[in-house]
Amino acid sequence: MRHLKQNLWLSGLLAVVLAAGNGCSVKKLAINKLGDALAGGGTTFSSDDDPELVKSAIPFSLKLIESLLAQSPEHEGLLLAAASGFTQYSYAFIQQEADELEEEDLTRSRELKVRTRKLYRRARDYGLRGLEVRHEGITAALKANPKQAVLVFTKKDVPYLYWTAASWGSLISQSKDEPDVIAQQPIVEALLDRALALDETYEAGALHAALISYELSRQGAKGTPADRAREHFTRAIELSGGLQAGPYVSLAEGVSLQEQNAKEFKSLLEKALAINVDARPEWRLANLVMQRRAQWLLGRMDDLFIPELPPLEPKP
Numbered sequence: 001m002r003h004l005k006q007n008l009w010l011s012g013l014l015a016v017v018l019a020a021g022n023g024c025s026v027k028k029l030a031i032n033k034l035g036d037a038l039a040g041g042g043t044t045f046s047s048d049d050d051p052e053l054v055k056s057a058i059p060f061s062l063k064l065i066e067s068l069l070a071q072s073p074e075h076e077g078l079l080l081a082a083a084s085g086f087t088q089y090s091y092a093f094i095q096q097e098a099d100e101l102e103e104e105d106l107t108r109s110r111e112l113k114v115r116t117r118k119l120y121r122r123a124r125d126y127g128l129r130g131l132e133v134r135h136e137g138i139t140a141a142l143k144a145n146p147k148q149a150v151l152v153f154t155k156k157d158v159p160y161l162y163w164t165a166a167s168w169g170s171l172i173s174q175s176k177d178e179p180d181v182i183a184q185q186p187i188v189e190a191l192l193d194r195a196l197a198l199d200e201t202y203e204a205g206a207l208h209a210a211l212i213s214y215e216l217s218r219q220g221a222k223g224t225p226a227d228r229a230r231e232h233f234t235r236a237i238e239l240s241g242g243l244q245a246g247p248y249v250s251l252a253e254g255v256s257l258q259e260q261n262a263k264e265f266k267s268l269l270e271k272a273l274a275i276n277v278d279a280r281p282e283w284r285l286a287n288l289v290m291q292r293r294a295q296w297l298l299g300r301m302d303d304l305f306i307p308e309l310p311p312l313e314p315k316p
Contacts (some may be wrong), residue, residue, distance in 0.1 A: 045057070045058065045061075045285060046282050046283070046284070046285050046286065047281040047282055047284050047285065048284065048285050049277070049284055049285075049288065051092070051093075051285060051288050051289055051292070054285060055089075055092075055093045058085065058089045058093075059089075061085065062082070062085050062086060062089065065078050065081050065082050065085065066082065069082065069126075073129075074133045076130055076133055076134070079126050079127070079129050079130035079133065079160075080126075080127075080130050080159055080160060080163065082122075082123070082126035083123050083124070083126040083127035083130060083160070083163040083164060083167060084123075084159075084163045085123075086119050086120070086122050086123035086126065086167070087119075087120065087123040087163055087166050087167040087170065089119065090116050090119035090120050090123065090167075090170070091170060092285075092286075092289040094112055094115055094116045094119060095112075095113070095116045095170075095174070096289070096292070096293060096296075097112055098110075098112035098113045098116060099296075100296060113174060116174055117171060117174050117175055120167050120168075120170045120171035120174065121167075121171055123163070123167035124164060124167040124168045124171055127160055127163050127164030127167055127168070128164060130160045130164075131153075131157065131160050131161075131164060134157060134160070135152050135153070135157075138152065142187050142190070142191075143187070146186050146187045146189070146190035146191075147186075147190050149190070150190045150191060150193075150194035151194070153194055153195075153198065154198065155198045155199050157195075157198075158195045158198050158199045158202050159202070161191045161192075161194060161195035161198075162192075162195050162202060162203070162206060162207060162210070164191055165188050165191035165192045165195065165210070166210060168184065168187065168188045168191070169185075169188045169192075169210070169214060172184065172185055172188065185217065188214075189214070189218065192207065192210060192211060192214060195207055196208070196211070200235070200239075201239055204239050204240040204241075204244065205235060205236040205237075205238070205239030205240050205244075205247070206236075208232040208233070208235045208236035208239065208247075209232070209233075209236040209240075209244070209246050209247045209250060211228075211229075211232040212229045212232045212233050212236065212247060212250040212251055212254060212255075213229070213250050213253075213254045215228040215229040215232065216229060216254050216255070216258065226255045226258070226259065229251065229254060229255050230251070230255065233247050233250070233251045242275075243275055243276075243279050243280050243283065243287075244275070244280075244283055244286070244287065244290075245272035245273075245275050245286075245287045245290035245291050245294060246286065246287075246290050248268045248269065248271050248272035248290075248294070249268070249269065249272050249290050249293055249294050249297070251268055252264070252265045252268035252269050252272075252294075252297065253293075253297060256268060257304055257305075260305055260306060262301065262305045265297075265301070265304075265305070266298065266301065269294040269295075269297055269298050270298075272290060272291060272294040273291050273294050273295065273298075275287055275291070277291070
């Protein structure tokens with residue numbers, strides 16, 4: 001109820017603010033103050049224990065953020081909130097549903113995947129807008145020479161780098177039939193690598209967790225993709241104290257599945273499910289979402305793994 005009252009208060013304040021005269025400095029100040037409050041309110045959702053409630057509530061918040069951005073298009077906090085919000089909403093609620101429906105309702109699954117791509121693209125664009133506010137011309141520079149362009153970023157840019165890369169990488173992973181989108185992968189790689197170099201501890205190892213999956217598609221790096229992914233997994237677990245389900249699910253779904261290592265796959269997902277979601281309230285929602293995916297993956301093991309053949313009997 002407290003969250004509902006807060007949203008009603010915000011929407012009421014927004015209506016008053018938007019009714020003010022155009023060009024009014026008071027209106028601009030009010031919008032920015034409201035934007036600051038909204039951009040800093042992420043823990044309200046992240047600590048919630050009811051994913052379905054959050055699923056219903058997030059669209060309102062995202063549209064409110066977009067309404068404020070229409071009035072204050074260079075508000076850095078709102079741009080970051082939009083990039084992170086659309087990315088998380090798309091992954092946790094739209095992509096997961098699309099994956100779950102693929103076997104029983106292919107038409108609906110495909111519709112949801114189209115929506116997923118649209119939301120990831122929207123998130124990516126907000127992330128780029130945030131980086132552009134901080135570093136004018138960076139979008140063009142990234143497209144021209146990503147490895148050189150990212151050198152301009154500092155530690156303060158890491159949140160924007162992470163969410164821009166996360167949304168862009170997710171868009172690429174959902175766009176296998178769009179060569180022009182896939183060709184943008186070097187930009188994602190440059191953003192992730194620069195963010196890691198600037199602050200590997202960001203959000204308790206979020207960058208290492210993201211790189212578990214990314215290493216499987218990286219080209220021209222030393223060592224095997226699986227070994228690099230496992231190194232990031234180990235570091236992600238260290239930085240999170242083993243209390244985030246995401247790294248376990250990522251390694252299982254990426255490396256263990258690819259290697260057809262059913263025993264490791266099952267063990268990793270069971271570890272994800274064993275995490276106490278109340279141990280770190282600020283990670284509660286993310287853990288619940290990833291535990292749902294872990295449970296779903298465990299239920300599909302018969303379809304994901306080739307059964308072991310019985311040993312050949314020796315010839316007489």
